[in-house]
Amino acid sequence: EDKVVQSPLSLVVHEGDTVTLNCSYEVTNFRSLLWYKQEKKAPTFLFMLTSSGIEKKSGRLSSILDKKELFSILNITATQTGDSAVYLCGPSDTGNQFYFGTGTSLTVIP
Amino acid sequence: NAGVTQTPKFQVLKTGQSMTLQCAQDMNHEYMSWYRQDPGMGLRLIHYSVGAGITDQGEVPNGYNVSRSTTEDFPLRLLSAAPSQTSVYFCASRRDNYFGQETQYFGPGTRLLVL
Numbered sequence: 001e002d003k004v005v006q007s008p009l010s011l012v013v014h015e016g017d018t019v020t021l022n023c024s025y026e027v028t029n030f031r032s033l034l035w036y037k038q039e040k041k042a043p044t045f046l047f048m049l050t051s052s053g054i055e056k057k058s059g060r061l062s063s064i065l066d067k068k069e070l071f072s073i074l075n076i077t078a079t080q081t082g083d084s085a086v087y088l089c090g091p092s093d094t095g096n097q098f099y100f101g102t103g104t105s106l107t108v109i110p
Numbered sequence: 111n112a113g114v115t116q117t118p119k120f121q122v123l124k125t126g127q128s129m130t131l132q133c134a135q136d137m138n139h140e141y142m143s144w145y146r147q148d149p150g151m152g153l154r155l156i157h158y159s160v161g162a163g164i165t166d167q168g169e170v171p172n173g174y175n176v177s178r179s180t181t182e183d184f185p186l187r188l189l190s191a192a193p194s195q196t197s198v199y200f201c202a203s204r205r206d207n208y209f210g211q212e213t214q215y216f217g218p219g220t221r222l223l224v225l
Binding site: 036043090096 | 158
């Protein structure tokens with residue numbers, strides 16, 4: 001069964017729009033959830049979340065985790081063309097296993 | 111720091127050939143791992159290591175071997191390549207700080223084509 005489901009699969013928005021990317025997961029012995037941005041090459045780290053309800057922010061990006069409902073969201077405000085990428089979420093367990101969703105492909109149109 | 115480096119960038123193999131994908135990091139990270147990324151499948155963990163001399167299997171270990179003789183290096187070996195192993199391979203290392211915060215760094219990837 002799928003351990004990580006990301007939605008939507010793809011998204012096309014105009015510059016300046018706000019987007020919300022979703023990640024639901026099912027991992028036994030949950031340890032953390034990481035968000036990455038992938039632009040045709042290697043994924044680059046965005047956030048690590050371990051506690052419910054605590055928002056992590058970095059510029060126009062923010063993320064929050066709900067460990068009870070087993071999901072996380074990534075928000076991007078005032079989108080720019082440079083935000084176009086595939087966004088991956090990856091929960092890990094205490095046994096050092098990492099799991100990834102197939103990602104959300106975001107395209108920002110000027 | 112060079113971060114995580116991988117060689118080669120691209121490789122073509124014939125079915126049955128063997129090869130080693132190289133991965134090195136200069137950040138003194140204990141945890142290293144190998145992933146493969148296939149269209150529609152996301153990243154899948156192949157093998158990982160929590161320190162020199164310690165390795166373990168991930169989600170899709172069959173057909174791959176690893177070893178970790180030093181903290182810096184974590185090579186991935188394909189013993190007998192199969193077309194199903196055509197993929198992009200990423201090596202990653204992870205930093206954990208004293209507060210439990212972790213950051214995972216990926217190498218640039220190796221694109222492997224098995225004919």
